[in-house]
Amino acid sequence: MLLAIDAGNTNVVFALMDGHVLRGRWRIATDPRRTGDEYAVWLLQLLAIRGVTPNQVDQIIISTVVPRALHNLEILARHYFDVEPLIAGQGRAAFGIDIDVDEPRSLGADRAVNAIAAHEKHSGDLIVVDFGTATTFDVVDFNGAYKGGIIAPGINLSLDALVGNTAKLPRIAIEIPKGTSVIGRNTEDQMLIGVFWGYVAMMEGLIARIRAEIGRPAKVIATGGLAVLFDEATQIFDAVDADLTIDGLAILAERAVSK
Incomplete structure (x- = not known):
């Protein structure tokens, strides 16, 4: 095993x-x-x-x-x-993909592994969105090459900064705001709307800009702890794959056996 x-x-x-x-x-x-x-x-x-x-x-x-x-x-x-x-990324577990960025060695192992798994499981150009401490957007072309991406603060990191740098704002849980209004009637609702729907707008806006720059259709694959929550609030994801990183590691391990 x-x-x-x-x-x-x-x-x-x-x-x-x-x-x-x-x-x-x-x-x-x-x-x-x-x-x-x-x-x-x-x-x-x-x-x-x-x-x-x-x-x-x-x-x-x-x-x-x-x-x-x-x-x-x-x-x-x-x-x-x-x-x-x-x-991962060393010796027999070398990534084995073209990392087409200015500083290939600076790419985090998790992002490279996600790229490997996404290309193995999905065809065409891909945008991989990983919700972690940071939220990363990674572009993988139809040949499996890593082409670059975006690093944004994770939503919990953003919330921590908001609460930690204000005197009276309370800590709130991340969830989908109730109702359809984006005009909050109390402090907690206003915070949740700002953080949650602000984050959805950021994701949708960045993905639209990435797709426009690629110039070809690109599937969006979401992974990480909050992927399922955001999938309920937007149509931007083509697939949600909670095990993408683990699958990528399994692919690398399987390849290493044959080397």
Whole structure:
């Protein structure tokens, strides 16, 4: 079985793949100080609940945008699973795609992996929108080349900035505003309308500009925690794929076997 690990700025996601079947997915808050031993105490118990022992995991692949977290995840793989992990973008797990930007090495592993999975699963030109700590828009052409994109503050980051820099605004939960009016009648409604519908307008506007610049039809693939919520409020997405990053890691791991 494959253990795919996606270390993001907010959470580290662990996904257990048995062939093409997802056996389990778990997440823990990202903390670069967390040791391999601490990961093991937490993860091995979760695997045991699913009836999985460490020796059943024969392949591990790690993608991280938090360099300080990598060493401890490698320790987890080597000491508790007796597996030398693949690192997305390196060695046998090289991305293998054309990264057509000014500084290819600066591209985050998660975005490259998303591009790989999106091209594998969908045809034509693609725009991949990933809702994470930041919201990223990535353009993948019909040949699978990564052509660039946009980085915008994530909606929770925007809300944190709003609440943290004002004296009287309360913290609110992100949800679809009730009713159809965009004129709020109280402070909480006004905040929610501004943050939520403002974010939808930003997405729709940026995607329209990207499509116009590409000059060809482009499918929009959404992933990340809030993709499903926004899918209820806009028609801009052609597909919502919560497992896009994990699928990309599984593709890289499968390719590595044949190298």
